[in-house]
Amino acid sequence: MNNDIERVLYSEADIAAAAQRIGAQLAQDYAGKTPILLSVLKGAILWTVDVMRAMDEYAEIEFIDVSSYHGGVESAGTITLRTDLTTDVKGRDIIILEDIVDTGRTLKYMVELLEQRGAASIKVASLLDKKEGRVVDIDVDYIGFDVPNEFVVGYGLDYKDLYRNLPYVGILKPAVYTAEDSATLNGQD
Ligand SMILES: O=P(O)(O)OC[C@H]1O[C@H](OP(=O)(O)OP(=O)(O)O)[C@H](O)[C@@H]1O
Ligand code: HPA
Numbered sequence: 001m002n003n004d005i006e007r008v009l010y011s012e013a014d015i016a017a018a019a020q021r022i023g024a025q026l027a028q029d030y031a032g033k034t035p036i037l038l039s040v041l042k043g044a045i046l047w048t049v050d051v052m053r054a055m056d057e058y059a060e061i062e063f064i065d066v067s068s069y070h071g072g073v074e075s076a077g078t079i080t081l082r083t084d085l086t087t088d089v090k091g092r093d094i095i096i097l098e099d100i101v102d103t104g105r106t107l108k109y110m111v112e113l114l115e116q117r118g119a120a121s122i123k124v125a126s127l128l129d130k131k132e133g134r135v136v137d138i139d140v141d142y143i144g145f146d147v148p149n150e151f152v153v154g155y156g157l158d159y160k161d162l163y164r165n166l167p168y169v170g171i172l173k174p175a176v177y178t179a180e181d182s183a184t185l186n187g188q189d
Pocket of ligand 2: 159
């Protein structure tokens with residue numbers, strides 16, 4: 001699996017430090033508020049457990065499962081709500097936990113959904129912010145790293161549902177997806 005990575009961008013230690021930094025900042029900013037940490041599955045799983053453990057403040061943890069990449073390297077442009085959250089967010093302070101904000105479509109969808117449901121406040125804490133990928137106008141409030149415009153995997157981020165279990169974030173060798181995509185096109189997959 002490591003052989004498929006062109007270059008490591010953020011090591012396990014880099015990511016741990018970012019989670020500590022953001023967890024501590026959230027504890028300070030949300031003191032006495034008991035926010036909901038809303039983890040966006042599946043990509044944000046590792047980021048969620050690391051940030052929540054670094055946040056020394058009362059908080060509830062919820063999950064929502066949305067997808068637009070369907071395992072590939074391009075956003076489908078439409079968001080599929082696979083599993084909704086069951087908690088009432090009306091009047092609550094929400095912190096969306098994301099692994100990456102790229103085109104911004106997933107985040108925009110999430111913010112609109114939470115606004116419609118009457119959330120009191122909505123902020124986002126993302127491990128990665130790929131600003132060059134943006135196609136909708138939306139900002140990230142708490143950023144782990146500004147990531148270059150490359151397709152990255154690891155620490156929750158996937159290609160075809162693989163690589164999420166790498167402890168670091170790295171650039172996937174383009175040969176991995178170009179080879180697989182052309183195999184698919186040729187009916188070999
Ligand atoms: O800013 P965007 O272009 O919308 O991309 C960001 C979203 O893409 C990934 O999810 P994906 O659809 O791959 O689902 P997954 O988390 O289950 O892998 C990632 O976890 C974000 O939620
Ligand atoms: O660079 C990425 N890698 C994995 N998943 C993603 N979802 C949006 N951008 C990416």
